[in-house]
Amino acid sequence: MRVARLTVAVLLAASLEQVQALPPPRNPALEAQALEAQAAVLRAAAQAGDAAVQWQLGRLLRWGQPKEALAWLRKAAAQGHEEALLYLCDLLLSGSAGEKDPQEALGWLRQAAQRGSANAQVALGDALSQGAPGDGSEREGAAWYRRAAEQGNAFAQQKWGLALRLGTGVGKDEPQAFEWLLKSAEAGDVLAQLEVADMLQKGEGTAMDEVVAVRWLQRAADNSVGPELAAYPLGRCFELGLGVNRDVNQAAQHYRRGARAGDGRSQRQLARLLLAGQPTSLDRMQAYAWLSLAMQSVWAFGFDKDELVELAVRLTPAEKAQAESLASQWRLGAAIGVPPGEQAVRR
Incomplete structure (x- = not known):
């Protein structure tokens, strides 16, 4: 073994x-x-x-x-x-x-x-x-x-609940999975909070409830170790109006938090928001920078690589060079939380 x-x-x-x-x-x-x-x-x-x-x-x-x-x-x-x-x-x-x-x-x-x-x-x-x-x-x-879960260990409850949800080493049991994950989430485990929110959004093992799902995502975002982890799912909720009123600016704020932390999904969605409507030259450069970082992330598998190629065509050589410089700066900025040269999504 x-x-x-x-x-x-x-x-x-x-x-x-x-x-x-x-x-x-x-x-x-x-x-x-x-x-x-x-x-x-x-x-x-x-x-x-x-x-x-x-x-x-x-x-x-x-x-x-x-x-x-x-x-x-x-x-x-x-x-x-x-x-x-x-x-x-x-x-x-x-x-x-x-x-x-x-x-x-x-x-x-x-x-x-x-x-x-x-x-x-x-x-x-x-x-x-x-x-x-x-x-x-x-x-x-x-x-x-x-x-360990039966002893009340919140981390174990999250692990056991996830095993039941996925059927890993045990028969798949979504209602039981939700119960154990909920125990862990209530005890403050951020990964369990994210799983509970996901199950509520999908109606797996419990009744679908997008409003309560957002509450759990917000709790995860308020957790000392959870803001970056919850950024992408919260961004999606605000972008699509899942359990909350649709608010693209709020979505962009959450994506930006995840993007700064190196989350490729958030980087990609933030780039797409920057390109929506009538993007300026700066919007396109920032979008290229975020998208290039997303394509280098662990989430890149399954991403459409043509997105970056198609965007590059819309930039002048000087703009592309500046965008690549921004990506290089932001790669460091993600570690310190302050990417330079950034602007908000305008709506």
Whole structure:
């Protein structure tokens, strides 16, 4: 079975949101001395068997002395320290501490999952769900999602609900899927909020209700991690009048938020709005910039590549060069949230 690398975000889940690996030292020679001094203070308690200190020591030594770091993390994990175990598994799966052993990581996750750790159950479900199709891994992964979901873990409820919606490792059951996704959405999981909105719009597993769907999309947009994710579906609602009064300017605002974050769908729709009506030269240049970025995005599969070619014909060589310059600037601007030279869609 292929075990894909789990990210720290997945492994540590909700209970570990504030726990992050120490950054790589910027001045190794000087910071190595400080690192050793701090480690010396912790080693006595760690050697006496304090799992919490072993965990902290493992994190502290991660960048400077990874072999010793793994040793302390294993000791803490063996005592059932959940954060140490999950962090250890991420290091073993990624090989970023010099050792890569997916099977050892899977073994640690199984131990913690069987002891009832919801976070480990979710992480184990992720690892198993990424196994080779048809080897039974998806079914076992879904079972672990369910066990964690039944403990009230919102992230697991989202995973289990999605498995039920898609029929991944379990029989497809849209009404049950909606119930679990709704639990997760109410607990604040932004991906579940988006799924609930989508099911309400389509009438899958529940009665169709476009108005309530927009409310869930707005909640996702108000979520600290959700504005960019909700931008495109909210934009579509305002552009098409789904559950709200049609408002192209509102649609453009949502698309622009998604476009700045690098969402290819939003970039493409924003370009189309810029080209609607009687576009100016600047409209066409901005549309070309956004559309060229969209064609380079992960969403580009299925996009009509001729759109960009047809638009290029409408630009002079100077305008095309300027549009390409804008796209280059906006590629950086998407990372900082302030694309320069942008104007609003005029209506």
